[in-house]
Amino acid sequence: MDVRTAARRSLxxxxxxxxxxxxxxxxxMARRLGADPGxxxxxxxxxxxxxxxxxIGARLLCPADxxxxxxxxxxxxxxxxxxxxxxxxxxxxxxxxxxxxAAATAISTVNVALTLVARGWPxxxxxxx
Numbered sequence: 001m002d003v004r005t006a007a008r009r010s011l012x013x014x015x016x017x018x019x020x021x022x023x024x025x026x027x028x029m030a031r032r033l034g035a036d037p038g039x040x041x042x043x044x045x046x047x048x049x050x051x052x053x054x055x056i057g058a059r060l061l062c063p064a065d066x067x068x069x070x071x072x073x074x075x076x077x078x079x080x081x082x083x084x085x086x087x088x089x090x091x092x093x094x095x096x097x098x099x100x101x102a103a104a105t106a107i108s109t110v111n112v113a114l115t116l117v118a119r120g121w122p123x124x125x126x127x128x129x
Contacts, residue, residue, distance in 0.1 A: 007117035008060050008069075011076070014111060015057030023050025033104070034097040060118075070119065077115040084108035 001009075022029050026046035027037035035042055056076060063069035084105050091101020116122075 004118050004120055007114045008073070011111060011114040011118060012057045012060035014107070014114075015053045015060070018107075019050045019053030019055075019057055021050070022046045023054060026050070032100070034100045073115050073119045077112055077119075080108045080111035080115060084112060 023046075026043045029046055030037040030039070030042050037043070056072065056079070059072050060069070060076075063072065087096070087101050087104035087108060090096040091098050091105070095101075096104070
């Protein structure tokens with residue numbers, strides 16, 4: 001298995017696990033984030049996040065064609081970068097405990113890196129001797 005395939009499959013597994021957790025046990029995830037699991041709106045938002053994350057994870061495991069896979073990975077780069085930024089902002093503004101915000105930011109940043117590797121970045125630069 002090449003590095004690009006390993007990165008894509010790793011990203012798919014991360015997405016499926018995190019998405020399934022948010023979808024099936026949103027109150028557990030809320031507690032892990034340091035939030036009140038009794039808030040119905042939070043449970044709803046976590047389930048929406050879970051559905052989105054499971055769908056994009058599954059699409060990485062079963063791509064329709066190379067162009068569709070590239071679109072999924074480009075979209076994933078944007079999604080994970082915005083997730084990382086949102087988590088960092090939530091920590092800075094005190095909306096999440098700093099430790100949980102740092103963990104969420106780190107996870108999303110790793111996911112950004114995985115999407116880039118799966119797309120073949122960094123591309124090898126030509127030798128200019």
